Amino acid sequence: MADYVALLKDQGEAVEDEEPKVKRRSSRIASLDVFRGLSVFLMMLVDYAGPVLPSIGHSPWNGLHLADFVMPFFLFIAGFALALAYKNVTDRVLATHKAVLRAVKLFFLGIFLQGGYLHGTASLTFGVDIERIRWFGILQRISIGCIVAALCEIWFPCKIQREGRLFKGSYLHWCLAFALLTIYTGLLYGLYVPDWQFRLQRSTPSVLSSNDSDIIYRVKCAVRGDLGPACNSAGVIDRYVLGVDHLYRNPVYRKLKECNSSKSGQISDPSPSWCYAPFDPEGILSSLTAAVACIIGLHYGHVLVQLEDHRSRLLHWISLSIFLLSLGFLLTFLGIPLNKPLYTISYLLVTSASAGITFCVLYLLSWRLTFSLKQLKGRGRLLSCQLEQSKLCYRRCVRWMFVITNGWHVCWSGWENIL
Numbered sequence: 001m002a003d004y005v006a007l008l009k010d011q012g013e014a015v016e017d018e019e020p021k022v023k024r025r026s027s028r029i030a031s032l033d034v035f036r037g038l039s040v041f042l043m044m045l046v047d048y049a050g051p052v053l054p055s056i057g058h059s060p061w062n063g064l065h066l067a068d069f070v071m072p073f074f075l076f077i078a079g080f081a082l083a084l085a086y087k088n089v090t091d092r093v094l095a096t097h098k099a100v101l102r103a104v105k106l107f108f109l110g111i112f113l114q115g116g117y118l119h120g121t122a123s124l125t126f127g128v129d130i131e132r133i134r135w136f137g138i139l140q141r142i143s144i145g146c147i148v149a150a151l152c153e154i155w156f157p158c159k160i161q162r163e164g165r166l167f168k169g170s171y172l173h174w175c176l177a178f179a180l181l182t183i184y185t186g187l188l189y190g191l192y193v194p195d196w197q198f199r200l201q202r203s204t205p206s207v208l209s210s211n212d213s214d215i216i217y218r219v220k221c222a223v224r225g226d227l228g229p230a231c232n233s234a235g236v237i238d239r240y241v242l243g244v245d246h247l248y249r250n251p252v253y254r255k256l257k258e259c260n261s262s263k264s265g266q267i268s269d270p271s272p273s274w275c276y277a278p279f280d281p282e283g284i285l286s287s288l289t290a291a292v293a294c295i296i297g298l299h300y301g302h303v304l305v306q307l308e309d310h311r312s313r314l315l316h317w318i319s320l321s322i323f324l325l326s327l328g329f330l331l332t333f334l335g336i337p338l339n340k341p342l343y344t345i346s347y348l349l350v351t352s353a354s355a356g357i358t359f360c361v362l363y364l365l366s367w368r369l370t371f372s373l374k375q376l377k378g379r380g381r382l383l384s385c386q387l388e389q390s391k392l393c394y395r396r397c398v399r400w401m402f403v404i405t406n407g408w409h410v411c412w413s414g415w416e417n418i419l
Helices: 002-026 030-049 066-085 092-114 138-155 171-190 233-241 284-306 310-334 345-378 380-418
Strands: 196-201 214-219
Touching: 030 066, 030 345, 066 138, 066 284, 066 345, 092 138, 138 171, 138 284, 171 233, 171 284, 171 345, 196 233, 233 284, 284 310, 284 345, 310 345
Parallel strands: none
Antiparallel strands: 196 214
16 A cells, blocks of 8 residues: 555656646747747848838848848857756757757748749749759758758757857857858968859840850959959859759849849849859858857857856857957957858858847846736735725725615606606
């Protein structure tokens, strides 16, 4: 009988232990959800208002506009969420399989949406030319950043022995980020870019000869370390690996003054030959620094998981954000421009710091709002007593008003009958 009672006791403790786990799983980070919604709102704002207001749309090349913050915000959020999703990994192989499968699905979804299969809302046709399909895009970049950060978190989890040593607990993540930035910098400034050419189809080709309507443009480069739109290393890597026909055909640098483009995007002659060339702002080389943006967001998520005090979290986030922002502006002053199509290191640091500061503001507002609600709840007993007294007085007043009114009506009716 004692064993039976002990068994029931253990079962009761197990049930009690499972209840908070269920609540913990169902709870969400309100500030992260608000940040995600804010990013979606910014994405819609720049898509619709960007063509009208140039300061909202993407910067043509160097510079930073409002639309240039959207992609880094999503990468930051993705890395932050991965720290919450993989904080307790029991089976690394299974978690890796799920992470790779999720990234592959997201990658192919991006190909379906941005690869040219859909011809826009104004067209009733669909289908894609496999010779001109676009392999890389926005969702593809997010999938690459997510899989890199997910594998870091699964196989090299952040473990700290003492509070405040988060960088030491996740030093392998930062080593990988430094390695990616080193490879990126070496290729961006060290890769030789030769002269190149591309074929542009100006009109619909005829049935007899399809080459009559094509014109060949030649771009002279023969340089190394150029960060312009014509002769950068990111473009030559994409042209050799992906193919020039599989790149984005409406690059944002066509809005530069050198290209003499109209508001509709048409380029007028005479313009440099590179103005007509395709260029993918979500290419292979820039995906390296985009993956680092996810790793930075992953570290911000580690702070939320490892630290329990709100002030300690905010202090760590704000300190890191100020450091990244200062370092980014320092690199800009030293000659590394803020460039979204190339996803330069200065652009990475400034936008990641901006994402961190934005999240800190949202987290602070959420924390203060929750604290205010708890204060109201703590004072709620006195307030509830006062409300109950008010309700009781209100009910009595209504009851007596009803009695008085009804009695006056009865008396008045009886007096008429007497008359």
